[in-house]
Amino acid sequence: MLKIEQLNAWYGRSHILQGVNLKVEAGEVVCMIGRNGAGKTTTLRSVMGLVGRIDGQVLFDGHDISKEPVHRRFAYGLAYVPEERRIVPGLSVQENLRLGLVGSTNRTREAEMIDRIAETFPRLRERLSQSADTMSGGEQQMLAIARAMVSEPKLIMLDEPSEGIMPVLIDEMFELFNRMKADGITILLVEQNVERALSLADRAYIMDQGLIVHEDTAAALLADTEIQERYCAV
Amino acid sequence: MWFHSIGLLLRGVRVTFDLFLLQLFTGVALGAIYVLVALGLSLIFGLLTIVNFAHSQFFMLGAYVGAFIMGFVGNFWLALVGVPIVVGLIGMVCERFLIRPLYGRGIDYPLLLTFGLGLIILEIVRMLAGTAGIPFGTPPSLSGAVDLGVFFFPKYRLFLIGITAVILVGLWLFLERTSYGLIIRAGARDQEIVQILGIDVSKVWLVVFGVGIALAGLAGLLAAPIRGVFPEMGVPVLVEAFVVTVVGGMGSLFGAVVAGLLVGITVSFTSFYFPQMATLSMFLLMALVLIFRPRGLFGRAGLLD
Ligand SMILES: Nc1ncnc2c1ncn2[C@@H]1O[C@H](COP(=O)(O)OP(=O)(O)OP(=O)(O)O)[C@@H](O)[C@H]1O
Ligand SMILES: [Mg+2]
Numbered sequence: 001m002l003k004i005e006q007l008n009a010w011y012g013r014s015h016i017l018q019g020v021n022l023k024v025e026a027g028e029v030v031c032m033i034g035r036n037g038a039g040k041t042t043t044l045r046s047v048m049g050l051v052g053r054i055d056g057q058v059l060f061d062g063h064d065i066s067k068e069p070v071h072r073r074f075a076y077g078l079a080y081v082p083e084e085r086r087i088v089p090g091l092s093v094q095e096n097l098r099l100g101l102v103g104s105t106n107r108t109r110e111a112e113m114i115d116r117i118a119e120t121f122p123r124l125r126e127r128l129s130q131s132a133d134t135m136s137g138g139e140q141q142m143l144a145i146a147r148a149m150v151s152e153p154k155l156i157m158l159d160e161p162s163e164g165i166m167p168v169l170i171d172e173m174f175e176l177f178n179r180m181k182a183d184g185i186t187i188l189l190v191e192q193n194v195e196r197a198l199s200l201a202d203r204a205y206i207m208d209q210g211l212i213v214h215e216d217t218a219a220a221l222l223a224d225t226e227i228q229e230r231y232c233a234v
Numbered sequence: 235m236w237f238h239s240i241g242l243l244l245r246g247v248r249v250t251f252d253l254f255l256l257q258l259f260t261g262v263a264l265g266a267i268y269v270l271v272a273l274g275l276s277l278i279f280g281l282l283t284i285v286n287f288a289h290s291q292f293f294m295l296g297a298y299v300g301a302f303i304m305g306f307v308g309n310f311w312l313a314l315v316g317v318p319i320v321v322g323l324i325g326m327v328c329e330r331f332l333i334r335p336l337y338g339r340g341i342d343y344p345l346l347l348t349f350g351l352g353l354i355i356l357e358i359v360r361m362l363a364g365t366a367g368i369p370f371g372t373p374p375s376l377s378g379a380v381d382l383g384v385f386f387f388p389k390y391r392l393f394l395i396g397i398t399a400v401i402l403v404g405l406w407l408f409l410e411r412t413s414y415g416l417i418i419r420a421g422a423r424d425q426e427i428v429q430i431l432g433i434d435v436s437k438v439w440l441v442v443f444g445v446g447i448a449l450a451g452l453a454g455l456l457a458a459p460i461r462g463v464f465p466e467m468g469v470p471v472l473v474e475a476f477v478v479t480v481v482g483g484m485g486s487l488f489g490a491v492v493a494g495l496l497v498g499i500t501v502s503f504t505s506f507y508f509p510q511m512a513t514l515s516m517f518l519l520m521a522l523v524l525i526f527r528p529r530g531l532f533g534r535a536g537l538l539d
Contacts, residue, residue, distance in 0.1 A: 048430060074432030086427045088420045099420050102413045103432025151432065 001026045001155055001186055002047070002078075007056035009039075009046045016042045018210040019056070024155065029177075029187045031197040031218065033232055034207035040190045041083055043207070044157045048080045049073050061154060074103060077154030081161065087140045089133040093124055096132050096147050104151035113150045120176070121146045138169030145176070155186045162193050174200060194232050198222040206231045256385045257502050263391035265498020266398035267460075270453035271471055272478040272490040273405070274446035280422045280485035281442045284333065284344040288352035289450050289475060290468035296321045296451025297458040297467060298359055301368050310373035314397075317455045318448035325447025329440055337439075352468075360465045367464025394456055401449070402491065409487075418442060422485070477516050481523045483533025493531060 002024040009017035017039050024030045032040050046054045049070040058066040065073050088096055097114050101107045118125035121142055127135060132143060141161055148156055162170045170193070177200055180187065191197035198204055198218045206214040206221075208231055214221075221227065271293060278286050296317050303313040328351060336343040371377075372390050379386040409415035417438055421428045429435055454468070461467055478497050482489025497516050505512035523531060 050426065050430075069434070070429040071432050071434045074430065080430050082427070082430070086424060086430075088423050088427065090423060091416075091420060095416055095420075098413070098416060099428070100431055102417055103434075107413070147431070 001061060003059040005057040007046060009042050009051045010053040016210050020212055022205055022212060024186060024188050026186055027184050029181050029201045031189045031191055031201035031204045032207055033191060033194050038207040039210040040207055041159055044080060044159050079148040079153035079156045081144050081148045081158045083159040085140045085144045087132045087143055091132055092129050093132050093143060094128040096143055097150055100147035100150040106151050117146050117150050138165040141165055157188045159190045160192060194228060252384050257506050258499060259387055261499030261502030262495055263394045264502055265495035266394045267453050267457050268474055268478045268498050269398055269491050269494030270449050271475040272494050273487060274449035275475050275479050276485055276487055276490040278443055278446040282439050287349040290472035291352040291355040292321055292325060292447045292450040293454035293471050294468035295355055296454030297463045298363055300455035300458055301370050301463050313455060318452045321451025322444040322448030326440055326444040329443040356465055365465060367462060370458040370463045372459040390459055477520050480530055481520050483530030486532040489530055489532030
């Protein structure tokens with residue numbers, strides 16, 4: 001579904017990604033872990049087309065999307081939930097959800113899609129008309145995920161969804177991810193919450209200093225505390 | 235005897251109250267033009283983060299295009315529809331081919347570009363239509379005055395207030411009730427997320443720029459019967475619109491409306507009671523607002539940071 005080959009990325013003069021290779025098969029949950037500043041966010045942003053200068057190949061669903069503008073990558077079925085929730089202040093919960101539909105072919109089924117998503121996210125159903133920025137951090141994160149899901153993407157990339165969220169909601173969120181996985185949704189997940197992420201994922205990549213330094217099944221990595229300590233200890 | 239003086243006093247109060255109302259109405263009519271100009275400026279700034287220095291020349295262009303349509307078909311109502319369309323389209327061409335290549339290069343590039351664009355529009359109009367200016371009378375169906383009960387008020391100015399109100403309601407419905415409006419409201423807060431959600435923002439910017447310029451052109455046409463039509467008619471407008479946007483808060487549409495009316499009313503009252511202070515008064519108002527609210531009345535924090 002997604003295949004990244006020899007991906008390089010720069011911010012100004014600093015060469016951040018230095019030849020990243022990674023793939024995600026349809027229906028898989030793949031997780032990417034690594035220290036702060038390893039380049040995980042930069043990888044996701046490069047895939048979405050948000051990094052100014054990149055080099056290398058990004059294949060998605062058979063298309064080379066590395067030169068496509070952001071909105072076309074979305075049209076191919078790629079969704080991205082950025083690190084800092086990015087709920088649009090001043091808009092209601094419902095409007096934020098609608099925003100997830102206006103650029104998608106699902107916009108003609110707006111009422112149906114919002115009903116359906118509200119079933120998956122009961123917390124949001126009660127707050128549809130509430131201003132989104134008055135919700136708690138965890139609820140906002142749920143909304144950001146729901147907003148990315150209403151267009152029914154082929155692959156959803158989540159950047160540290162559990163960051164700064166209270167434990168109860170983290171449980172709820174990982175339950176949701178498990179349900180998404182059971183529904184066959186393809187996920188590329190970046191997480192600091194290593195144990196939880198590895199228990200959910202099928203495979204995992206470890207990133208360090210702009211490179212993939214290790215790759216294995218999630219189960220094997222979960223058992224390998226030595227590797228975890230080497231690359232993920234803060 | 236005392237009741238007689240009270241009667242006189244009351245009559246005096248009544249006269250000044252009528253005058254007060256008259257000045258207030260005059261101010262609102264004047265402010266209506268400011269509102270239209272500043273709305274376009276704010277809309278463009280709020281989304282494209284461009285301070286459009288050519289705005290006042292599109293205002294002037296609107297008056298000229300209006301005069302041209304009037305000369306051709308002699309119908310003010312047709313001009314009223316035609317001007318925003320024609321001027322808006324010219325604005326869209328400018329955005330597409332001149333401004334778009336400059337996105338992402340910092341705020342000073344488009345600023346210099348629109349400044350130059352304004353001068354070019356001015357010179358083209360001077361070349362095509364002459365430097366002298368052209369007559370533009372109040373349309374016959376809108377001339378004269380109406381009796382508002384307390385005073386007589388020029389029909390045309392009443393029309394100005396009415397049409398501005400209609401445009402405001404229309405714009406509000408567009409922004410609040412349509413998908414396009416939703417995109418615009420979201421895009422003003424966070425461009426990137428709108429892109430991530432599959433929207434081609436360059437198309438949205440094109441439309442927003444067109445709408446902003448169309449409003450400027452329409453304002454120019456509406457101002458024509460009052461201010462006259464001449465190449466330099468936009469010059470004071472740039473200053474006025476600047477004051478209004480700063481008072482209202484850069485990028486705030488609601489602020490543009492409130493500040494436009496506020497500046498109109500301020501100018502109207504000072505030109506009646508202290509005529510020599512008329513122009514100065516709006517700057518005093520701006521200074522006063524900035525002392526208490528450095529970002530303007532409804533300015534959002536961080537827009538320019
Ligand atoms: N906008 C930017 N401009 C310049 N450098 C940047 C920018 N964003 C990130 N960097 C740098 O790129 C490197 C990789 O950052 P990135 O955000 O991809 O790391 P990360 O793995 O997501 O870290 P974290 O776990 O803290 O989110 C870091 O050294 C960071 O300082
Ligand atoms: Mg990150």
